[in-house]
Amino acid sequence: MRSVIMGNHALSYGAKLSRAQVIAAYPITPQTEVVELLSQLCANGDMKAKFIKVESEHSAMAASMGASATGARAFTATSSQGLALMHEVLHWAAGARLPIVMGNINRAFGPPWSIWTEQNDSIAQRDTGWLQIYASSNQEVLDSIIQSYKVAEKISLPIMVILDAFVLSHTYEVVDIPEQSIVDKYLPPLEMEYKLDWKNPHAFGGLTKPDWYYELRYQIEEAQEQAKKLIVDTGKEFKEMFGREYGLVEEYKMDDAEIVLISSSTIASTLHVVIDELREQGKKVGLLRIRVFRPFPSEELRKILKGRKKVAVIDRNISFGHEGAFFTETKAALFNEKDHPPIFGFIAGLGGRDVTPDVLKDIFNIVETTEWPEKDIYWIGVKL
Amino acid sequence: MKLSIPEREIMSPGHLACQGCGAALAMRYVLKSLGKRVIYSVPACCWSVIDGPFPYSSIGVPLFHTAFETAAAVASGIKAGLEIQNDEETRVVAWAGDGGTFDIGLQALSGAAERNDDFIYVCYDNEAYMNTGIQRSSATPWGAWTTTTPVKHFKKERKKNIVEILAAHRIPYIATASIAYPEDLIKKVEKIKTIKGTKFLHIISPCPPGWKSPPELSVKLAKLAVQSKIFPIFEIENGIKYKINIHVKKPVSVKEYLKPQGRFKHLTDQDIEHIQQDADAYYEWLLKQEELSNE
Ligand SMILES: Cc1ncc(C[n+]2csc(CCOP(=O)(O)OP(=O)(O)O)c2C)c(N)n1
Ligand SMILES: [Mg+2]
Numbered sequence: 001m002r003s004v005i006m007g008n009h010a011l012s013y014g015a016k017l018s019r020a021q022v023i024a025a026y027p028i029t030p031q032t033e034v035v036e037l038l039s040q041l042c043a044n045g046d047m048k049a050k051f052i053k054v055e056s057e058h059s060a061m062a063a064s065m066g067a068s069a070t071g072a073r074a075f076t077a078t079s080s081q082g083l084a085l086m087h088e089v090l091h092w093a094a095g096a097r098l099p100i101v102m103g104n105i106n107r108a109f110g111p112p113w114s115i116w117t118e119q120n121d122s123i124a125q126r127d128t129g130w131l132q133i134y135a136s137s138n139q140e141v142l143d144s145i146i147q148s149y150k151v152a153e154k155i156s157l158p159i160m161v162i163l164d165a166f167v168l169s170h171t172y173e174v175v176d177i178p179e180q181s182i183v184d185k186y187l188p189p190l191e192m193e194y195k196l197d198w199k200n201p202h203a204f205g206g207l208t209k210p211d212w213y214y215e216l217r218y219q220i221e222e223a224q225e226q227a228k229k230l231i232v233d234t235g236k237e238f239k240e241m242f243g244r245e246y247g248l249v250e251e252y253k254m255d256d257a258e259i260v261l262i263s264s265s266t267i268a269s270t271l272h273v274v275i276d277e278l279r280e281q282g283k284k285v286g287l288l289r290i291r292v293f294r295p296f297p298s299e300e301l302r303k304i305l306k307g308r309k310k311v312a313v314i315d316r317n318i319s320f321g322h323e324g325a326f327f328t329e330t331k332a333a334l335f336n337e338k339d340h341p342p343i344f345g346f347i348a349g350l351g352g353r354d355v356t357p358d359v360l361k362d363i364f365n366i367v368e369t370t371e372w373p374e375k376d377i378y379w380i381g382v383k384l
Numbered sequence: 385m386k387l388s389i390p391e392r393e394i395m396s397p398g399h400l401a402c403q404g405c406g407a408a409l410a411m412r413y414v415l416k417s418l419g420k421r422v423i424y425s426v427p428a429c430c431w432s433v434i435d436g437p438f439p440y441s442s443i444g445v446p447l448f449h450t451a452f453e454t455a456a457a458v459a460s461g462i463k464a465g466l467e468i469q470n471d472e473e474t475r476v477v478a479w480a481g482d483g484g485t486f487d488i489g490l491q492a493l494s495g496a497a498e499r500n501d502d503f504i505y506v507c508y509d510n511e512a513y514m515n516t517g518i519q520r521s522s523a524t525p526w527g528a529w530t531t532t533t534p535v536k537h538f539k540k541e542r543k544k545n546i547v548e549i550l551a552a553h554r555i556p557y558i559a560t561a562s563i564a565y566p567e568d569l570i571k572k573v574e575k576i577k578t579i580k581g582t583k584f585l586h587i588i589s590p591c592p593p594g595w596k597s598p599p600e601l602s603v604k605l606a607k608l609a610v611q612s613k614i615f616p617i618f619e620i621e622n623g624i625k626y627k628i629n630i631h632v633k634k635p636v637s638v639k640e641y642l643k644p645q646g647r648f649k650h651l652t653d654q655d656i657e658h659i660q661q662d663a664d665a666y667y668e669w670l671l672k673q674e675e676l677s678n679e
Contacts, residue, residue: 021468024461050464055495059457062450062492066425066461069448072468074461092451196446196462198421198474203441205449207433 014145022067094129116352257286404599406589429481482523554623564607596646
């Protein structure tokens with residue numbers, strides 16, 4: 001069924017179609033509609049799920065862990081301050097190998113207070129062991145939730161589906177909401193091998209000495225590696241059933257592109273328009289959208305960027321004292337190549353500043369007219 | 385002869401508790417009553433060590449180790465997870481120390497209690513952060529030495545009254561218990577098994593290294609705590625109906641309770657008198673609450 005829905009409701013419908021069984025969530029702008037719709041769906045029986053109205057995000061994640069550890073499918077959603085509050089338990093959820101799926105609406109941190117989009121909240125969670133998927137349309141948000149459960153439950157790691165505040169969360173787009181029966185075929189009920197079961201009692205997460213802790217961490221890394229292929233494979237399977245395919249990255253007009261613009265989320269969707277325009281002017285430019293940030297698609301980047309003339313990465317986040325995270329990772333992925341193009345790093349759109357086609361064209365102009373990066377990092381449109 | 389304490393042992397020997405650990409006895413008794421159909425949520429505390437290092441576990445029932453402040457929230461999640469999978473029978477226990485209950489976990493506990501989520505919250509109270517080496521908590525009593533309330537600056541704040549905080553939530557059942565009165569403790573767990581909603585059990589659990597007391601005195605100290613009115617044994621139904629379960633007819637002086645404990649050895653007679661008055665006043669107040677409840 002095709003409906004016009006907001007990004008937040010795409011998250012809610014994604015959870016509903018995935019038959020999430022326990023939802024524990026706490027409201028925060030710009031995520032509130034996710035929670036409101038889900039509590040309504042639970043209350044009127046449209047979803048067979050328990051909704052725990054917790055007193056904080058920390059407890060939202062803790063309750064999700066408890067539920068998931070019993071073998072129930074758990075879902076939550078948050079943003080910014082809420083995600084930061086969860087930080088400790090995000091590590092716990094991944095370490096406990098629980099296949100929780102959550103939506104995070106990118107929102108800038110205070111102070112000063114801001115409710116607008118920026119990726120620092122999710123980027124700050126990059127080392128927790130969670131997979132991170134950055135969506136660039138409402139359709140992709142909904143589809144990614146369903147796909148995430150499939151992946152998370154195979155590798156026993158939690159996944160975060162991330163979308164821009166307002167630019168996506170509150171923007172209405174046409175979304176195909178698939179039939180429940182088809183989703184059920186794609187995503188069978190969760191069968192967890194290790195769970196809290198009184199008939200088969202085990203302790204989970206007890207004190208582990210250096211003789212085994214290291215191996216347990218290695219296994220998380222193995223699972224992250226395994227996820228790369230799994231995301232691609234389950235993406236193909238998804239296409240067969242639903243007609244839409246998502247992988248680790250998205251390429252647009254890349255075939256003969258000499259200059260490659262790399263970005264994520266809605267900046268990447270705006271880039272489609274910009275690239276069309278630049279192509280009309282005869283510029284050989286293409287877009288590489290990084291959809292999956294953890295695990296990071298280093299190998300794909302190396303393949304795709306081989307032989308290109310120039311690469312520019314546009315980050316809506318900043319690791320203070322250094323640069324944008326996608327830029328860092330892109331450079332790192334290419335560093336050991338014998339021969340790689342120059343890579344320019346740009347910061348744009350922090351705190352929800354509009355990243356318009358003109359801003360992106362300015363970035364392209366800098367890259368086109370500069371032979372080699374003259375600065376470690378370019379800030380675009382600073383008024384000071 | 386019919387024993388009032390179940391003979392079954394769910395917890396195994398070989399756990400890592402110190403000699404004379406009150407928290408280990410508390411667990412053993414509670415499990416005897418609860419049986420095997422139960423799942424535990426255990427935050428950071430001595431019990432995250434006592435149960436045994438990976439791959440060992442001594443409690444004989446499923447245990448989810450979790451972050452310090454999350455015992456209650458995890459228990460809520462476990463219960464919801466079980467219920468949505470049509471398991472209404474398996475009981476859920478959040479098992480936390482005083483630090484994880486009075487301090488860092490209070491918010492999650494309050495949240496769960498306000499929602500009246502259906503699980504048993506047990507706080508074994510050894511009156512300090514013992515796992516990290518005896519630092520004061522808000523459950524540490526006035527006058528006590530800890531590593532963060534050194535002798536000259538012993539704790540000058542009263543012990544937080546957690547039971548009254550829970551009572552204010554009007555949860556269906558709250559009780560105090562002592563490892564020196566296992567029959568009372570077992571009776572309470574048996575009662576808890578029949579009640580839906582949030583149940584809170586507060587067990588005084590002596591800690592020889594933390595209290596600087598000989599291990600062989602733990603049970604005796606847990607008895608003296610009750611008999612000196614320092615730790616009265618009572619229950620509260622629905623947050624308002626009080627019942628004292630162990631009436632102290634011939635109280636011993638608090639001095640008798642304090643004296644064997646190195647953590648109180650610096651106290652002057654005047655200090656001890658202060659503690660005595662406080663204990664007497666609280667017990668009087670409880671008697672009044674009981675009287676009011678019977679009206
Ligand atoms: C967020 C966080 N802060 C601090 C700690 C360190 N820590 C572990 S156990 C503990 C004290 C626990 O005290 P209590 O709850 O009274 O249990 P006990 O050790 O006395 O059994 C502390 C401070 C931690 N694990 N997590
Ligand atoms: Mg303690």
